[in-house]
Amino acid sequence: MDRNKIYPWYFTGGAVFIYSLLCFIPGVLGILYSFTDWNNFSREINFVGLKNYISVFSGHSEYMSFIGNTLLFTIATTILKTVAGFCIALLLTQKFIKFKNFHRMVIFSPQVMSYLVVGLVFRSMLHPTTGFVNNFLKSIGLERLALNWLTDLKLVFPSVITVDVWKGMGYIMVVIIAGLVSISSAYYEAADIDGASFWQKTKSITIPLLKPVIINVIILNVTYGLRVFDMIYSLTNGGPGNATGVINTAVYKEFSKGNLAMGTTLSSILFFFILALLYFILRSMDHKEMET
Amino acid sequence: MYGTKKKIKHFFANCISVIMSILILTPLFVLIINSFKSSGEANSMSLTLPKVWMVENYKTVIEQGKLVTSFLNGFLYAVCSVSIIVTVVSAAAFVIGRNRRGVNRFLYFFIISGIAMPINTVALMKVMQLLQLMNTRLGIILIYAATNIPLSLFLSYGFVDTIPREIDEAAVIDGCNSFQLFRRVILPLFKPILSTLFVLNFMTVWNDFMMPLYYLNNSKKWPMTLAVYNFFGVFENSWNLVSADIILTLLPVLILFILGQKYIVSGVSAGSVKG
Numbered sequence: 001m002d003r004n005k006i007y008p009w010y011f012t013g014g015a016v017f018i019y020s021l022l023c024f025i026p027g028v029l030g031i032l033y034s035f036t037d038w039n040n041f042s043r044e045i046n047f048v049g050l051k052n053y054i055s056v057f058s059g060h061s062e063y064m065s066f067i068g069n070t071l072l073f074t075i076a077t078t079i080l081k082t083v084a085g086f087c088i089a090l091l092l093t094q095k096f097i098k099f100k101n102f103h104r105m106v107i108f109s110p111q112v113m114s115y116l117v118v119g120l121v122f123r124s125m126l127h128p129t130t131g132f133v134n135n136f137l138k139s140i141g142l143e144r145l146a147l148n149w150l151t152d153l154k155l156v157f158p159s160v161i162t163v164d165v166w167k168g169m170g171y172i173m174v175v176i177i178a179g180l181v182s183i184s185s186a187y188y189e190a191a192d193i194d195g196a197s198f199w200q201k202t203k204s205i206t207i208p209l210l211k212p213v214i215i216n217v218i219i220l221n222v223t224y225g226l227r228v229f230d231m232i233y234s235l236t237n238g239g240p241g242n243a244t245g246v247i248n249t250a251v252y253k254e255f256s257k258g259n260l261a262m263g264t265t266l267s268s269i270l271f272f273f274i275l276a277l278l279y280f281i282l283r284s285m286d287h288k289e290m291e292t
Numbered sequence: 293m294y295g296t297k298k299k300i301k302h303f304f305a306n307c308i309s310v311i312m313s314i315l316i317l318t319p320l321f322v323l324i325i326n327s328f329k330s331s332g333e334a335n336s337m338s339l340t341l342p343k344v345w346m347v348e349n350y351k352t353v354i355e356q357g358k359l360v361t362s363f364l365n366g367f368l369y370a371v372c373s374v375s376i377i378v379t380v381v382s383a384a385a386f387v388i389g390r391n392r393r394g395v396n397r398f399l400y401f402f403i404i405s406g407i408a409m410p411i412n413t414v415a416l417m418k419v420m421q422l423l424q425l426m427n428t429r430l431g432i433i434l435i436y437a438a439t440n441i442p443l444s445l446f447l448s449y450g451f452v453d454t455i456p457r458e459i460d461e462a463a464v465i466d467g468c469n470s471f472q473l474f475r476r477v478i479l480p481l482f483k484p485i486l487s488t489l490f491v492l493n494f495m496t497v498w499n500d501f502m503m504p505l506y507y508l509n510n511s512k513k514w515p516m517t518l519a520v521y522n523f524f525g526v527f528e529n530s531w532n533l534v535s536a537d538i539i540l541t542l543l544p545v546l547i548l549f550i551l552g553q554k555y556i557v558s559g560v561s562a563g564s565v566k567g
Contacts, residue, residue: 003391006460006470011387012399014380015441022438023406026419030412088312096302097309105553106313112549112556114499116517117538120524121319124337124531132322132337139338166316171560178561223408230501234521248410255414255506263414270410278408 027271034265040258052265062242063250063266070246070270073161073232074225080165081221082214085172090202092173093180104177108170115167119234122163126150151240160244164231168224172217179213180206219281226274327535334532349536357523357537358511366515368429370497373436377493378486380437381444386478388445389452390460400449406442413506420507427510435507436497444489447562451485488559491552495545516541 034052038045056063088107092100110118125132126149134146149159187205196204207214229248232238238245238253245253247270254263326334327349329342353359384403388396416435417426425431455478463477501517508514511522520541527533549556 006464006473007387007391008470009387009395011470011474012384012396014376015384015403015445016399018376018380018434018438019403019406019441022416022419022435023409023411023442024402026412026416027409029418030415033415033418091305091309094305096305098306099309103309103313106316108557109546109549110316112495112499112545113542114501114517114545116499116501116521117541120520120534120538121323123524124534125319125322127337130337130531132319132339135338170316174557174560219408227410234501251413252505255417260414260417264412267410267412267414271412274408274410 030264031268031271033261034268036261038261038264040260048261052261053269055262056265056269062245065242066245066247066250066266067269069157069244070226070228072157073164073228073246074222076161077164077168077225078218078221080161081168081172082217084165084169085176085217086214088169088173089176089180090206093177104173108174110167111171113167115230116234118163118167119231122166123150123235126159150236153240153243156236156240156243160232160235163235164228167231168221172221175217175220176210176213179210183209215281215285219278222277223274226270226277323535323539326531327539329532331530331532334530334535337531346532349532350540353523353533353536353540356527356533357519359516359519359537359540361512362514362516362519365429365513366498366517369433369436369515370494372433373440373497374490374493376433376437377440377444378489381441381448381489382479382482382486383474385445385448385452386474386482389449390457400445404442404446404449406439407446411439413502417506427508427513429513432503432507432513435503436500439503440493440496444493447489447492447559448482448485450562451482455481484555484558487552488555488562491548491555492559495548495556498545 033045035047035049036045037048037051055061056067091097092104092107097103124130126134128134128146128148128151131149133149137143137146147155150156183206187209188201191201191205227248228246229252232244232246232249233252236244238249247266251263251266254260254266322337322339325339325341326337328345328347329349330344330346333342384399388400392400420426420431420435423431425434459477459481460473463473468477498515499517500515501521504513504515504518508518511519514522520537523537524534527537
């Protein structure tokens with residue numbers, strides 16, 4: 001039978017059309033516009049070459065701090081979420097834990113809430129004078145620990161990261177549990193006969209067999225972290241000052257100021273960043289497959 | 293001796309699980325309790341129960357926060373964009389999944405690269421202006437459809453393999469053309485993955501905040517998330533009202549989550565374990 005006849009190409013038309021029009025074309029157009037001085041104040045658009053890129057990467061511009069913050073946020077949340085998700089997944093697959101499914105459901109539940117809502121909830125919970133966290137700390141006599149979580153320059157980044165981990169770890173847990181369940185119990189039975197301890201089993205069976213899943217989880221976390229917007233915008237709006245500003249909040253700021261060319265330049269930088277990263281990850285995976 | 297030691301360990305492990313769950317649930321409890329307090333009591337958030345349970349808070353919020361309109365808007369955007377996604381993605385997944393050579397292979401990777409790629413929001417505005425879609429409901433629906441197509445295609449592409457090819461061959465021999473084959477034979481078998489796509493995409497669209505922020509500047513067209521954000525700005529000092537507002541926004545997704553848990557979890561795990 002003729003495959004091209006039974007499975008005609010135009011069935012893909014709808015998806016390809018909508019995706020190209022509203023995701024791919026803007027991406028290409030954005031890269032082209034990043035070489036211009038496009039803005040809301042004049043009708044003319046002039047070619048300016050690499051000027052926008054140079055002003056982002058020249059010395060100590062505020063843009064560099066946005067890029068730095070984005071990287072810091074990505075690295076910190078990726079490590080914390082992966083480790084936390086893995087530990088909880090291990091814990092909640094043990095036989096002796098009671099109400100496993102209830103715990104799993106509860107820990108996953110923040111994932112279905114909007115980032116915006118989580119941001120607002122924690123903005124009120126972490127309010128220095130009326131928030132729940134500080135009230136609670138005061139009521140149990142820990143007044144010294146009642147701090148300005150979201151306005152203190154030193155504390156704000158760890159606070160934001162903690163909230164993000166609170167929301168995201170359940171998702172990672174579910175993914176890792178799916179991986180854990182697919183590991184054949186024969187390995188563990190053999191290890192039990194040899195008298196292996198829990199840690200030995202984790203180190204020599206679970207982690208090696210879970211490697212593909214963990215790589216996926218890391219890719220998920222990294223691409224989320226680099227693109228983060230809602231969480232930061234609703235929790236701190238990039239403040240205090242620019243302390244928690246990331247690339248996507250900067251894009252929005254430039255967009256509302258009318259500096260469209262700068263906004264699209266920052267977006268394009270993020271695009272190249274993720275493209276390069278995915279290329280390296282995929283290449284290193286191919287490499288490993290060839291070795292084995 | 294060995295037995296008691298083990299029991300203590302198990303007890304501690306159980307304690308840790310309970311503490312984790314409490315950590316997740318506390319903010320929710322605080323919100324619920326505060327949403328029923330009078331404005332004076334809610335001035336400082338705490339776990340003490342309200343003296344009088346103020347159900348009026350919810351009424352105030354629904355009236356002042358224009359929640360009915362924004363609820364309907366959010367619902368409209370979610371249902372329409374999810375319908376578009378489900379239609380175009382199931383057709384595309386069927387063809388690409390069955391015939392993985394040549395152009396189809398390219399198209400597949402072309403689309404799923406969108407899972408990781410950021411959207412150039414500024415340039416998208418330009419495209420929207422050219423298409424006369426800025427500040428329109430249709431525009432926002434199409435954007436949601438476009439941004440969620442990649443992950444949906446990825447999920448359903450893997451699912452096509454679970455349907456045996458012999459079914460197609462039998463249908464073709466019986467005289468089905470490709471459209472009938474898809475409509476009458478494949479779509480009914482696609483049901484499980486379509487439910488997953490529906491639930492996952494509905495929640496993504498309902499929870500999104502960035503697209504209306506960029507592309508809708510008319511408050512009459514705002515979905516729930518943006519209405520809540522705006523409400524928070526105006527009533528920042530009345531925690532009781534803000535809490536009630538947040539609870540009302542959360543309610544639909546929490547209900548959907550409890551009802552469709554199976555689909556969500558299978559979608560989430562399929563999406564990343566297979567990849």
